[in-house]
Amino acid sequence: MSISLNTCILILKEHHLLKSSAVQDTVATKMEYVSYDSRDIQTNTLFFCKGAGFRPTYLSMAKDNGAICYVAEQPYPEGKGMHALIVRDVSKAMALLSAAFFRFPQDDLYVVAFTGTKGKTTSAYFLKGMLDQMNGGRTALISSVNDIVGTKPEDSFKSSLTTPESLDLFRDMRRAVDNGMTHLVMEVSSQAYKKNRVFGLTYDLGFFLNITPDHIGPNEHPNFADYLHCKLQLMVNSRKCIINAESDHFDEIYAAATTTTNPDSIYLFASENFENPKLNVPIDFRYASQETDMRETRFKLFCASDKAKQLPINGDYTLQMIGNFNESNGTAAIIGAGLAGMDHDGCAKGIRHVTIPGRMQTEMTKEHGIVVVDYAHNKASMMALMSFMQSEFSNPKIIVVVGAPGDKGVSRRPGFSESLTAYADKAFLTTDDPGFEDPQSIAEEIDSGIDHSKCDVTIELDREKAIHDAIAMAGKDDVVLICGKGADAFQKIRGVDTPYPSDIVVAQRVINELEGQKEHFRN
Ligand SMILES: CC(=O)N[C@H]1[C@@H](OP(=O)(O)OP(=O)(O)OC[C@H]2O[C@@H](n3ccc(=O)[nH]c3=O)[C@H](O)[C@@H]2O)O[C@H](CO)[C@@H](O)[C@@H]1O[C@H](C)C(=O)N[C@@H](C)C(=O)N[C@H](CCC(=O)O)C(=O)O
Ligand SMILES: Nc1ncnc2c1ncn2[C@@H]1O[C@H](COP(=O)(O)OP(=O)(O)OP(=O)(O)O)[C@@H](O)[C@H]1O
Incomplete structure (x- = not known):
């Protein structure tokens, strides 16, 4: 796969994206690899300088590793000696040039x-x-x-x-x-x-x-x-x-x-x-x-x-x-x-027979009701899930394990408070991808919007323990909903995907411990 410098210039001009270009006579004009990551460069790479986290040193690194042309929204001294395509919008340029590079x-x-x-x-x-x-x-x-x-x-x-x-x-x-x-x-x-x-x-x-x-x-x-x-x-x-x-x-x-x-x-x-x-x-x-x-x-x-x-x-x-x-x-x-x-x-x-990992995976237990692991993680999906359970089981006790992620979707937090108040009898507020935020503060924010006369709340930041306690307290006719992470086998904590066994694995283990049963979650 390759793309020529001329083709790149033509495409960018056609879409009114090219602000200026600098072509080096002594450098090859056929690009044989494309990348936006200086850690992933091959000989004659076309390199895109993009993103909030971009640093000019990445361009130096890319050049040292074999990049011969860069696309950016401004010229960089670090790109001296490379072809430069200076564009109005690097993300649009990257989409158009990538489509062409990979032959549409x-x-x-x-x-x-x-x-x-x-x-x-x-x-x-x-x-x-x-x-x-x-x-x-x-x-x-x-x-x-x-x-x-x-x-x-x-x-x-x-x-x-x-x-x-x-x-x-x-x-x-x-x-x-x-x-x-x-x-x-x-x-x-x-x-x-x-x-x-x-x-x-x-x-x-x-x-x-x-x-x-x-x-x-x-x-x-x-x-x-x-x-x-x-x-x-x-x-x-x-x-x-x-x-x-x-x-x-x-x-x-x-x-x-x-x-x-x-x-x-x-x-x-x-x-x-x-x-x-x-x-x-x-x-x-x-x-x-x-x-x-x-x-x-x-x-x-x-x-x-x-x-x-x-x-x-x-x-x-x-x-x-x-x-x-x-x-x-x-x-x-x-x-x-x-x-x-x-x-x-x-x-x-x-x-x-289609099933989807982490979506509506259910297990009927002997003594602890029905346990559902689901990816519901905003107001609309929590409402949809809990109202469905309520109608299916004619007003069961609904016990929910849920948390809101950090650094994004802050609007979800009042949505959780509202939906838990509307349908849940008991909520375990726990950790869900806290990122750079404090999970305790996230849980307290959700808790502050819950009407405690309708929904009793326990803040338990250890997600595995929260799942355990929710299933352990459930009676035969209750519904336990473990929400928000589906089959995710990690927690995003301070920029790192920290391994986590997944809600399904944890719930299965807890059920086995409590009931000595060896069945697996449906779906
Ligand atoms: C806001 C946003 O869209 N951010 C995405 C974007 O980040 P970015 O362009 O700012 O890049 P960056 O991570 O700051 O890094 C800057 C550049 O430096 C380069 N770099 C970095 C280090 C190095 O040594 N050398 C180097 O060249 C990186 O490759 C990158 O090109 O490009 C990165 C990949 O290149 C994505 O990982 C990142 O997604 C963030 C983390 C993210 O999670 N976004 C969420 C909000 C998102 O997009 N979610 C939706 C789902 C929403 C839904 O559920 O409906 C999605 O489509 O996933
Ligand atoms: N049509 C729907 N209306 C309301 N809730 C839904 C609907 N479909 C699925 N859900 C709920 O939302 C959860 C996520 O479903 P799904 O993964 O299909 O959605 P998505 O759009 O891919 O979500 P995301 O963007 O968050 O990844 C499900 O586990 C279920 O609880």
């Missing part, structure tokens, strides 16, 4: 993107499960749990970001194409748009699942308007748009979709009884709950409009994932599979 892998993939405050990972896994039926397991995945770029074990790896840096994304897409993958399902976070990680990328299908306030605070979005604006970009950049008509801010979402997409290629879905008198476009797909228990979720999908009836996906579906919110996620994913060419039988077979 998106052109060889059917690319589907999900955005939404909640349900991205779940919907992405559902869709991958179905597409794999059709293409023989050749669906690549970019998600906040795992990235999968091929069929061999070494082609699956844990992701550190939900949506990777543009350079990493295009490299992974190239790897997927070279490994014979035909489809890519990806989660696109609001940060991905804010940081131009997907700049210039167009999706075959783009989904807007829902939006509620989240990710607002230092290092993320300054306010809700910015969060919404970033998420709306997915609609602007999708050839076909699929929108949850029940989402807050529906009008803005639909309007964003119509800026670049004919209404014939915009599809809406909603639950059976949803009505919005102000809506002047028809709902294309409806879903209706069937009988549901703690093992499975069953629902029916109706193709309601003429446009929808062209897709043969009408019918009954069963999910192994519980939680009524998964009917909405499942519906979205099935519409995606239908638009990609699948029929009801293929979809039903593909989605039937």
Whole structure:
């Protein structure tokens, strides 16, 4: 793989990004590697100086290690003797040049993107499960749990970001194409748009699942308007748009979709009884709950409009994932599979056994009720989870283990106070990725907003002990919800991913200790 200096200049000029360039006569002009990290350089590398944490010494290091050209928003003396491309926005430049360097892998993939405050990972896994039926397991995945770029074990790896840096994304897409993958399902976070990680990328299908306030605070979005604006970009950049008509801010979402997409290629879905008198476009797909228990979720999908009836996906579906919110996620994913060419039988077979690490993993204990490990970690998902449990078990005692992360998403803390007050009988406030903040202060902040006449609180910063105490106190008919970390096997503490056994492992161990049982969590 390579890219010439001239090509870089042309691309940057075409997008009005180039401010100035300095070309060295004696230096090679063919770049054979790209990087934004001075610790990862090869001969003739094109190096991007980007990010709040960038230091000019990284450029010196990159040059010493073989970088011959740098892209930056200002010239650096440390880059003397290298080609220099000085640009208006280095993150946009990196996305465009990376796509070109990796020979536009998106052109060889059917690319589907999900955005939404909640349900991205779940919907992405559902869709991958179905597409794999059709293409023989050749669906690549970019998600906040795992990235999968091929069929061999070494082609699956844990992701550190939900949506990777543009350079990493295009490299992974190239790897997927070279490994014979035909489809890519990806989660696109609001940060991905804010940081131009997907700049210039167009999706075959783009989904807007829902939006509620989240990710607002230092290092993320300054306010809700910015969060919404970033998420709306997915609609602007999708050839076909699929929108949850029940989402807050529906009008803005639909309007964003119509800026670049004919209404014939915009599809809406909603639950059976949803009505919005102000809506002047028809709902294309409806879903209706069937009988549901703690093992499975069953629902029916109706193709309601003429446009929808062209897709043969009408019918009954069963999910192994519980939680009524998964009917909405499942519906979205099935519409995606239908638009990609699948029929009801293929979809039903593909989605039937999909499970997702750390999402709604449940265990029925003998003496301590039902224990659920789930990734719910903001107000909307906590509300959805606890209201589902309340309705399933006709007002059980709900015991929750939860904490809020440090350094980000500060808006989640009052959201936890509110949702715990609304539904929980007992809360163990504990540690969840405190970063550079004091976990005790985070817990006290959540506690200060809880109405203690409704929800009793214990602050127990040792997460393993909190899980133990929650399960130990639960009676036969109670529900224990261990929230926020899912299958994460680390705690982010002061910039370091500190090993942690994972909530599933801890809960399993506690149940085994208490009941001597050797079963494993479902899913
Ligand atoms: C605000 C933001 O988007 N930050 C991301 C960004 O950081 P940055 O560009 O400022 O880079 P930096 O880490 O300060 O480092 C500066 C540069 O120096 C380079 N460097 C560093 C050290 C060295 O020796 N040599 C060297 O060259 C680094 O490679 C980097 O290019 O680029 C880094 C990778 O290059 C990311 O790890 C980092 O994500 C931060 C840590 C993060 O966690 N972001 C969260 C908010 C996020 O993006 N979350 C969303 C999910 C949200 C949701 O759930 O919906 C996501 O998509 O994951
Ligand atoms: N459609 C939904 N509405 C409300 N809550 C949901 C929905 N789907 C999932 N959840 C809840 O949110 C949790 C996270 O789900 P999921 O990982 O699919 O979302 P996500 O959008 O990828 O989240 P994140 O951006 O935080 O990684 C689930 O464990 C569940 O508790």
